[in-house]
Amino acid sequence: MIKLSRRKLIATGLAATAGATGFVVASKLAERYGLVPPDSGGIYGPGETLTYAAQRVLTRHSLAREFSPSQVSKTPFANEVDPLGEEFQRLQHGAFADWRLAVDGLVTRPASFSLAELKSFPRRSHITMIQCEEGWSYIAEWTGAPLSHILGLAGVLPKVRYVVYHSIQTDWWESIDMADALHPQTLLAYGMNGGELPIGFGGPLRMRVARQLGYKNVKYITRLTLTDNLKQFGKGLGSASPEGGYAWYAGI
Amino acid sequence: MPDTLRPRHSFLVRVTHWIMTVSFLALLVSGLELVVSHPRFYWGETGSVNTPVLFKIPIASSRAKVPTGYGYVLPDQNGWSRYLHFQSAWVLVMTGLLYVAVGLLNGHFRRDLLPARPDVSPKRLAVSIGQHLRFERPGAEEAWSYNVLQRLAYLLVVFVLFPMIIWTGLAMSPSFVAAIPAAVNVLGGQQSARTLHFFLTGSLVLFLLVHVFMVFLAGFRNRMRAMVTGRTVEPLERV
Numbered sequence: 001m002i003k004l005s006r007r008k009l010i011a012t013g014l015a016a017t018a019g020a021t022g023f024v025v026a027s028k029l030a031e032r033y034g035l036v037p038p039d040s041g042g043i044y045g046p047g048e049t050l051t052y053a054a055q056r057v058l059t060r061h062s063l064a065r066e067f068s069p070s071q072v073s074k075t076p077f078a079n080e081v082d083p084l085g086e087e088f089q090r091l092q093h094g095a096f097a098d099w100r101l102a103v104d105g106l107v108t109r110p111a112s113f114s115l116a117e118l119k120s121f122p123r124r125s126h127i128t129m130i131q132c133e134e135g136w137s138y139i140a141e142w143t144g145a146p147l148s149h150i151l152g153l154a155g156v157l158p159k160v161r162y163v164v165y166h167s168i169q170t171d172w173w174e175s176i177d178m179a180d181a182l183h184p185q186t187l188l189a190y191g192m193n194g195g196e197l198p199i200g201f202g203g204p205l206r207m208r209v210a211r212q213l214g215y216k217n218v219k220y221i222t223r224l225t226l227t228d229n230l231k232q233f234g235k236g237l238g239s240a241s242p243e244g245g246y247a248w249y250a251g252i
Numbered sequence: 253m254p255d256t257l258r259p260r261h262s263f264l265v266r267v268t269h270w271i272m273t274v275s276f277l278a279l280l281v282s283g284l285e286l287v288v289s290h291p292r293f294y295w296g297e298t299g300s301v302n303t304p305v306l307f308k309i310p311i312a313s314s315r316a317k318v319p320t321g322y323g324y325v326l327p328d329q330n331g332w333s334r335y336l337h338f339q340s341a342w343v344l345v346m347t348g349l350l351y352v353a354v355g356l357l358n359g360h361f362r363r364d365l366l367p368a369r370p371d372v373s374p375k376r377l378a379v380s381i382g383q384h385l386r387f388e389r390p391g392a393e394e395a396w397s398y399n400v401l402q403r404l405a406y407l408l409v410v411f412v413l414f415p416m417i418i419w420t421g422l423a424m425s426p427s428f429v430a431a432i433p434a435a436v437n438v439l440g441g442q443q444s445a446r447t448l449h450f451f452l453t454g455s456l457v458l459f460l461l462v463h464v465f466m467v468f469l470a471g472f473r474n475r476m477r478a479m480v481t482g483r484t485v486e487p488l489e490r491v
Contacts, residue, residue, distance in 0.1 A: 046342075047338050047339025047340075047341075047343075048338070048339070051338055055427045055428075058431060059430060062427070065433050065436075071297065073300075077301055079317070080316070080317055129298060132300075133334065134290040134330065136290055136298075137300065137443065138302075139298050212426060246331045246334065247334060247335060251428075252428070
């Protein structure tokens, strides 16, 4: 039925070779410039890689929308929280005076900060929206220490590419690339709407990544680990989310 | 070329039609699955189970926090649904861009989809609507061309509904709207974008149902063959 002339065959062959070469070159370049997410394997890898690469090329430095105080949600929804363990309750009884944030991995000065120390650092507030992947959302004013400041104190080694962050709830751990880690709106938040950050919303310390969905904004942060390679954490997919079937990059 | 050998649909139209069919169905299934995790809709910037709804869909949810009144919770399917939704969106957008670019360059839209001026007169339109309402089978003149309602429907889908559903989808992305805030601000907020995205889905599903019904009415085998192989049987033959 279909007649292929020799010319057509050669043209098709050349196009296919050029396409394949282009694809290989593109993936090598994407890898080198940090445009490939850690969960790029599997059947949904191409879509995830396109999304993440497009966002990193086009929106790397953009700031999340900030709102006016009148737009702050009157009845924000805290979401459900898994039972908090004995360790958390012990710290809570001491008004979180003993809560520590450890910073380790590829840093020149591994450190550990108390909440009081974090609160003594330059603070930043922003009124931004947090969106759950399920579809609901609220706007709140978040106050905290910029993650970039804390990283600066610990001394980031040049080869660092990701910040892994752990919760006191050990099932919850996430990671972000340096574009989000050094982003001016990324905070270790300890305040909300002018008061202390309530426990339901992640108090005493929550990672606030303003340009990503709620599940990257992990509650009850106790530890930051700087790394150049996410393969050594968990199943090597970057964070707990891909292990549970959710995308690592949640800026969409 | 004799008429019987002239393809009803060009190769590019056929290939992009089926790629977009598959990706649209994948988007539809995964999108409805995502709705199940929060079958409540709002207007404005924000909304949650703590705020009033614009409307809610009376179905069970895959999240216990949503008060549905059903007393049971469906299994969570959001992980793969989200992966599939965004991957299919990439396929649909890139295929759609190719289709639109080539269609603009080779005159497909001007020639095949733009209705002739006399055909959009109220009288002619009324005639065509009447023919459709009586479920009249298309005549010989439609073997290689589209009727006026068909043209208008396709133009609406290609140049209004699909651009709008892509836009409202992007308007829900926190990183995208960080770069282009106007994309969500002009829609009235992120929850408005989500609600509009849902209604646009409804419009496209309605189009799909009518489209498939019309294919049956016009002769399923003949129209299917035309969209697969490009060829159509002689106009007067009724399948």
